[in-house]
Amino acid sequence: MSDAQQPTDDGGPGDDDFEPIQVFPEAGEMDLRPGADNCYKCSTCDTNCPVAEVDDEFPGPKFQGPEQWRLKRQDDHDIDDSVMKCSNCMRCDSACPSEVPLSQMHNTARAEYVEENMSKLSREYWRNRMLANYRRLAPLGSMFPRTTNFVMGLSATQWLGEKLLGITGEREFPEFATETFREWWTKRGGAQVQNPDKRIAYFHGCYANYNPPEVAKALVRVYEHFGYEIMVPDQHCSGTPMFANGMLEDARRSAETNVRELAWALEDGADIIASCSSCSMSLRQEYPELFDFEGTEDVAANTWDAVEYLRVHEDLEAELEGTSVGDEFDDFAYHAPCHARNQGLDGQTVEVLEAIDGIDAHDVGDSCSGISGTYGWKEENYETSMKIGAEMFEHMEDADAKAGLTECPTCSMQMEHGTGYEITHTLEVLEAALVGPAAEADGQ
Numbered sequence: 001m002s003d004a005q006q007p008t009d010d011g012g013p014g015d016d017d018f019e020p021i022q023v024f025p026e027a028g029e030m031d032l033r034p035g036a037d038n039c040y041k042c043s044t045c046d047t048n049c050p051v052a053e054v055d056d057e058f059p060g061p062k063f064q065g066p067e068q069w070r071l072k073r074q075d076d077h078d079i080d081d082s083v084m085k086c087s088n089c090m091r092c093d094s095a096c097p098s099e100v101p102l103s104q105m106h107n108t109a110r111a112e113y114v115e116e117n118m119s120k121l122s123r124e125y126w127r128n129r130m131l132a133n134y135r136r137l138a139p140l141g142s143m144f145p146r147t148t149n150f151v152m153g154l155s156a157t158q159w160l161g162e163k164l165l166g167i168t169g170e171r172e173f174p175e176f177a178t179e180t181f182r183e184w185w186t187k188r189g190g191a192q193v194q195n196p197d198k199r200i201a202y203f204h205g206c207y208a209n210y211n212p213p214e215v216a217k218a219l220v221r222v223y224e225h226f227g228y229e230i231m232v233p234d235q236h237c238s239g240t241p242m243f244a245n246g247m248l249e250d251a252r253r254s255a256e257t258n259v260r261e262l263a264w265a266l267e268d269g270a271d272i273i274a275s276c277s278s279c280s281m282s283l284r285q286e287y288p289e290l291f292d293f294e295g296t297e298d299v300a301a302n303t304w305d306a307v308e309y310l311r312v313h314e315d316l317e318a319e320l321e322g323t324s325v326g327d328e329f330d331d332f333a334y335h336a337p338c339h340a341r342n343q344g345l346d347g348q349t350v351e352v353l354e355a356i357d358g359i360d361a362h363d364v365g366d367s368c369s370g371i372s373g374t375y376g377w378k379e380e381n382y383e384t385s386m387k388i389g390a391e392m393f394e395h396m397e398d399a400d401a402k403a404g405l406t407e408c409p410t411c412s413m414q415m416e417h418g419t420g421y422e423i424t425h426t427l428e429v430l431e432a433a434l435v436g437p438a439a440e441a442d443g444q
């Protein structure tokens, strides 16, 4: 693994601030009451919560976190059902000046609520379980992708999804790739660069594998351009949608596999790279907050965002100097995902792209996109999700750009849904600048 250290001056996961409190005296039991004592009720977290801003009935992070855990000092206190309205955007974590472990409290509270108070026969439970376990359904959809895409694109399917499952019919389901990233990776013969001194293990996550795999292919081409040997370990879902839906045991099973596989890659000298900001957030922050498998801390300390890693380990901006990407691909409205902000990465994309000739990347501000993974896919959250996203939509339209740009797959869905813009990922822009069309020509 690399000797370089992750930046630590941004409150990001390179800090050792996330002291894992003894959350699992025994499996399934958690005690975050001591963390509540750090709260001095300033309400900064509440004023930074995008759900509380548009939904008067949502009591906000201060209640979901410290107040609820204080109440739990009385043993008979049940977790309030409003915890299911928290989108897990984690903005309150960044906002709190007192390092109260808010999202850790929310994740544990949601898990307790689902375990003890949500009927396992309810539509909400099964809908949430399906959304949280996309990775289990995606291989089925990907077996016959054209048929799946046709069926999922029918308005009757969307109507049924809303009536039977409570999945909003307002959104179009993302299409499955006709060839997954992992199929493409195997077909090309895996890594084309062998270099034991520069090795990365790519955590691609579910979306970049089963849905359009262009982001994953772009990562491979960009990293090979810099001479990296790429490993693609076996992996499960990062757990992000499971945390957000209170499915902590599902998340635990996925995390155990991921930590084991990624820890082996670390032993082979690789650093761990993610292209999705929620996946890197999960590996870096949520795993050590919630789990204590052997290797969890090492995996967290050696996980990087794909662009962040190149900025630290290569002279990315110098490599981009003098490159260009053509007229079709040069004017972007950029949205920094909340989970990228939480890792201190919100400014990097615009700074990096300034090095490419002719590129104009407009930062559309610090508002939340509103979709927050599975949150905005739920029928009862759709309107709230769109109200939260309204500021971002407006700023995107004011930017008068040709396309949208972000690093989160579901923010990308919301940006496209709210504006009609085509959305791309920063790695695709880097690929166009550094590698260009030659990649397709050589069959890679």
Ligand code: SF4
Pocket (backbone or CB within 6 Å): 048, 049, 050, 051, 052, 060, 061, 064, 085, 086, 087, 088, 089, 090, 091, 092, 093, 103, 106
């Ligand atoms: S995670 Fe986001 S939605 Fe949930 S309480 Fe914190 S700021 Fe609000």
Ligand code: SF4
Pocket (backbone or CB within 6 Å): 038, 039, 040, 041, 042, 043, 044, 045, 046, 061, 062, 065, 066, 095, 096, 097, 098, 099, 100, 102
């Ligand atoms: S920002 Fe932190 S200290 Fe202030 S009310 Fe929220 S949890 Fe408490």
